[in-house]
Amino acid sequence: QQQVKQSPQSLIVQKGGISIINCAYENTAFDYFPWYQQFPGKGPALLIAIRPDVSEKKEGRFTISFNKSAKQFSLHIMDSQPGDSATYFCAAGFGNQFYFGTGTSLTVIP
Amino acid sequence: EAQVTQNPRYLITVTGKKLTVTCSQNMNHEYMSWYRQDPGLGLRQIYYSMNVEVTDKGDVPEGYKVSRKEKRNFPLILESPSPNQTSLYFCASHKGGNYGYTFGSGTRLTVV
Numbered sequence A: 001q002q003q004v005k006q007s008p009q010s011l012i013v014q015k016g017g018i019s020i021i022n023c024a025y026e027n028t029a030f031d032y033f034p035w036y037q038q039f040p041g042k043g044p045a046l047l048i049a050i051r052p053d054v055s056e057k058k059e060g061r062f063t064i065s066f067n068k069s070a071k072q073f074s075l076h077i078m079d080s081q082p083g084d085s086a087t088y089f090c091a092a093g094f095g096n097q098f099y100f101g102t103g104t105s106l107t108v109i110p
Numbered sequence B: 001e002a003q004v005t006q007n008p009r010y011l012i013t014v015t016g017k018k019l020t021v022t023c024s025q026n027m028n029h030e031y032m033s034w035y036r037q038d039p040g041l042g043l044r045q046i047y048y049s050m051n052v053e054v055t056d057k058g059d060v061p062e063g064y065k066v067s068r069k070e071k072r073n074f075p076l077i078l079e080s081p082s083p084n085q086t087s088l089y090f091c092a093s094h095k096g097g098n099y100g101y102t103f104g105s106g107t108r109l110t111v112v
Helices: none
Strands: A004-007 A009-014 A019-025 A033-038 A045-050 A058-060 A061-068 A072-077 A085-096 A097-100 A102-109 B004-007 B008-013 B019-025 B032-039 B044-053 B054-057 B076-078 B087-094 B107-111
Touching: A004 A085, A009 A019, A019 A085, A019 A102, A033 A061, A045 A058, A045 A072, A045 A085, A058 B004, A061 B004, A072 A085, B004 B087, B008 B019, B019 B087, B019 B107, B054 B087
Parallel strands: A009 A102, B008 B107
Antiparallel strands: A004 A019, A019 A072, A033 A045, A033 A085, A058 A061, A061 A072, A085 A097, A085 A102, B004 B019, B019 B076, B032 B044, B032 B087, B044 B054, B087 B107
16 A cells, blocks of 8 residues: 555656645654655655644745645645756655655756 | 765676675664665665664565664665565665655666
């Protein structure tokens, strides 16, 4: 059973546009929701994370929106740039157990 | 530089030949994990460790072993590799609490 469901699988956005990636989770015990960015040939790198006691967190052009009642959270990338082209993974978990989504391949067209 | 170091980066082996992928972190992190990444399946946890000599199974532990004899090292052992273990493997560590993982650069394993 997929603990974290991520969509879309791939996304193409024009430079300057907004990229939105969505995730849904099942386990209400999860208390940490990070997003990772992965470039080809590299390991995933922590981008931004949120705890369930807040509904939104913003860091620069990246924003997480969190809806606890719907068990959903999303990543918004404002003013998307070609350098943002990468695979993005959402994750959810607690303690040392984290479950990852299946990833979204983002391509930002110049 | 704070990092997680995995070796080797690439490995091709034959079915049944025991292998070890090493992982070391220099951040004094308590927690370490191994993940495998497969197309369409994302990252799946193989094993994790909460401290020296404390390990537990993740979602896909079959066919793998780990050990945590020192805080900084967390090797992944495949006693008898099979082709379905062909994958991209990542070691990761974090300091506990609600902090994200730091991942290594990955080991691409091919079992023929």
